[in-house]
Amino acid sequence: MPDVELDPVIHAQARLRVVATLSALGAGDQIAFPRLQKLLEMTAGNLSTHLRKLEDAEYVTVTKTHEGRTPATYISLTPRGRRAFEVYTESLSMLLRGAGS
Amino acid sequence: MTSLSGSNGDRPLDPAESLRLIAAQQEKVKDVEPDGRVLYGVWGLAWLLGYTTLYVSSLRSGAPPATATLEIGASDVVGQPEPWAFLAFTFLVVGAVAITIVHIMTRVSGVRGASARSGALYGWAWFISFAAMSMVLGGLARAGANPEVMSLASNSLSCLVVGIMYLAGGAMWQETRLYVLGVWILLVAGAATIVGLPDLYLVMAVAGGGGFLLMAFVEQVLRVRTRRRLAGGARA
Numbered sequence: 001m002p003d004v005e006l007d008p009v010i011h012a013q014a015r016l017r018v019v020a021t022l023s024a025l026g027a028g029d030q031i032a033f034p035r036l037q038k039l040l041e042m043t044a045g046n047l048s049t050h051l052r053k054l055e056d057a058e059y060v061t062v063t064k065t066h067e068g069r070t071p072a073t074y075i076s077l078t079p080r081g082r083r084a085f086e087v088y089t090e091s092l093s094m095l096l097r098g099a100g101s
Numbered sequence: 102m103t104s105l106s107g108s109n110g111d112r113p114l115d116p117a118e119s120l121r122l123i124a125a126q127q128e129k130v131k132d133v134e135p136d137g138r139v140l141y142g143v144w145g146l147a148w149l150l151g152y153t154t155l156y157v158s159s160l161r162s163g164a165p166p167a168t169a170t171l172e173i174g175a176s177d178v179v180g181q182p183e184p185w186a187f188l189a190f191t192f193l194v195v196g197a198v199a200i201t202i203v204h205i206m207t208r209v210s211g212v213r214g215a216s217a218r219s220g221a222l223y224g225w226a227w228f229i230s231f232a233a234m235s236m237v238l239g240g241l242a243r244a245g246a247n248p249e250v251m252s253l254a255s256n257s258l259s260c261l262v263v264g265i266m267y268l269a270g271g272a273m274w275q276e277t278r279l280y281v282l283g284v285w286i287l288l289v290a291g292a293a294t295i296v297g298l299p300d301l302y303l304v305m306a307v308a309g310g311g312g313f314l315l316m317a318f319v320e321q322v323l324r325v326r327t328r329r330r331l332a333g334g335a336r337a
Contacts, residue, residue, distance in 0.1 A: 039129055
């Protein structure tokens with residue numbers, strides 16, 4: 001078994017799905033909270049919790065803004081988050097190759 | 102399963118499961134992109150029905166030369182569609198434009214940043230191109246272009262705009278199928294213009310509308326295949 005560490009911030013079902021979703025958007029794109037919530041089919045509270053953890057790791061940026069009078073929250077993957085996700089998927093492939101041999 | 106605390110999403114994953122989750126989620130993110138099946142399907146139907154209407158109508162109005170006796174002067178009775186046919190065609194195209202705009206706006210809502218900006222600029226490019234095309238057509242009419250020339254020009258210029266915009270979109274988003282469709286529309290428009298009236302409308306309906314519908318079908322096949330692959334992975 002190769003010695004591969006999986007990033008614990010990403011290696012949890014909910015956060016992995018969040019990061020995978022954000023990474024599928026173009027670099028520099030932001031997505032509104034309700035739209036992200038819908039793509040993930042998570043509750044608002046649950047999503048907020050995981051976003052906070054990702055924000056603490058500086059993997060995502062949460063931007064609070066106003067659209068007219070309505071407050072809106074936009075989420076995007078930071079370059080650091082994008083790199084972390086790439087490293088994570090590479091590690092997964094390595095683990096799988098290691099497991100196969 | 103060791104614990105049910107997985108409901109909060111912190112359950113450890115095995116690598117294969119992780120990769121599958123990533124693939125499934127990336128497939129889900131296609132919800133924020135326009136669906137090719139809808140757009141190609143709508144335009145395929147609009148072209149197929151609209152151009153068929155124009156063709157049938159122009160055959161009716163241009164019926165005399167079809168009666169074997171080619172008298173002098175009869176040959177310049179080129180079948181032109183009747184006003185109701187143009188009205189039906191316009192209705193179909195306007196409907197397709199409306200569905201396209203609503204579909205795209207709904208899909209991309211809530212996403213902002215670099216790709217939203219590209220998308221907006223691309224959307225405006227359509228409006229600007231068609232506005233310029235209308236001015237060109239107006240100029241041609243003023244210069245005395247006859248109805249046949251106007252029919253050929255309006256159809257070929259519209260298709261040039263559509264084809265080139267598809268090439269641009271295909272290049273910008275690396276959407277090979279969009280690019281292929283652009284190439285096909287340009288070729289069809291060129292061929293239809295050489296064929297001339299009234300068969301131009303038949304070429305547009307069958308090859309143009311058919312091209313869109315074929316691409317809608319290809320999109321559907323690819324979608325089903327991806328879904329099946331993801332489902333297959335989940336069972337493994």
